[in-house]
Amino acid sequence: MRSTPNTDIRSVDVAHDETFPKAVEALRTRRSGHNFDPDTDLDDETLKALIEDTTLAPSSYNLQPWEFVAVQDDDRLDDVVELAFGQEHIRDAGTAILVVGHTTPETADRVFEEWAEAGRMDEETAEQTKEQTVGLYADDRMGRDYGIRNASLAAANLLHSAHARGLSATPMIGFDAEGIAEYLGIPDDKIPVMLIAVGPSGGEEPERLPRRAVDEVLHREEY
Numbered sequence: 001m002r003s004t005p006n007t008d009i010r011s012v013d014v015a016h017d018e019t020f021p022k023a024v025e026a027l028r029t030r031r032s033g034h035n036f037d038p039d040t041d042l043d044d045e046t047l048k049a050l051i052e053d054t055t056l057a058p059s060s061y062n063l064q065p066w067e068f069v070a071v072q073d074d075d076r077l078d079d080v081v082e083l084a085f086g087q088e089h090i091r092d093a094g095t096a097i098l099v100v101g102h103t104t105p106e107t108a109d110r111v112f113e114e115w116a117e118a119g120r121m122d123e124e125t126a127e128q129t130k131e132q133t134v135g136l137y138a139d140d141r142m143g144r145d146y147g148i149r150n151a152s153l154a155a156a157n158l159l160h161s162a163h164a165r166g167l168s169a170t171p172m173i174g175f176d177a178e179g180i181a182e183y184l185g186i187p188d189d190k191i192p193v194m195l196i197a198v199g200p201s202g203g204e205e206p207e208r209l210p211r212r213a214v215d216e217v218l219h220r221e222e223y
Contacts, residue, residue: 026164033168035202036092042072042199046165047095050198053161057154061133063111065102066151068158069184070095083183084175084195093168093199099155100186101147101193103140105133144191151193162198168205169198 051068059065071080072095080096081088090096112130115121121129137143155171162169172195181192 026160030160030163031168031205031208032159032170033201033205034089034170035205036089036094036168036197037200037202038092038094040094040200042095042167046167050158050161050165053164054154054158057157059150059153060146061108061111061129062115063102063105063107063133063150065105065107065147066154067100067102067190068154069098069100069186071098071184072096079183080180080195083180084172087172087174087197089170090172090195090197092202093170093197095198097158097196097198098180098184098186098192099151099158099194099196101151101191103137103143103147103189103191105137105146106189108134147191148193151191155194155196158196158198166201167198168201169196171196 047070054068055064055066057066071077074091077091077094077096081090084090084096108130112121112126112133115129116123116126137146159169159171175192175195177192180186180195181190186192
């Protein structure tokens with residue numbers, strides 16, 4: 001039987017802890033909560049603040065290839081629960097947010113113009129980089145990867161923003177992607193990446209399940 005390394009990620013101290021200790025605390029205390037308060041709604045101001053935080057996520061060339069569809073209507077939430085294979089905590093949360101990724105760099109014209117205007121690239125370099133980027137993601141598989149990777153970074157921001165605001169949030173990839181895309185009117189050149197239930201906490205969650213230790217998952221120089 002293979003021995004289990006005794007290094008626990010929560011016990012690892014790094015210099016950055018002293019610079020932003022609250023950020024590290026948030027990372028280490030965030031949970032994928034399933035216990036929501038069904039009697040308290042997420043107000044619109046908080047929803048907009050969550051999305052604002054989410055849009056600060058990193059993305060390839062700052063292309064920001066993401067959209068977010070929030071569902072809060074009770075009847076529509078019932079439909080989303082069905083499309084998510086009966087995950088009832090979505091209804092209790094009161095808000096379901098579908099994170100959507102672009103499969104083509106449709107923001108490239110605007111973004112590379114902003115690069116040039118900011119003096120981060122000259123106009124010729126910006127135009128060349130834009131053309132290379134558009135060409136790269138013309139491939140269907142690359143376009144799909146582009147959407148999923150970038151939108152997943154945004155989803156992580158959403159989860160941590162919710163936690164920082166005392167809310168519960170849980171990400172889900174267990175849903176009918178084609179069905180929810182049709183139901184929410186997602187364009188064909190967009191891809192449903194993640195469904196996130198978010199709302200006021202209903203109280204304590206079960207103890208965190210064990211995490212794989214650093215010594216088990218950290219590889220140096222090669223796998």
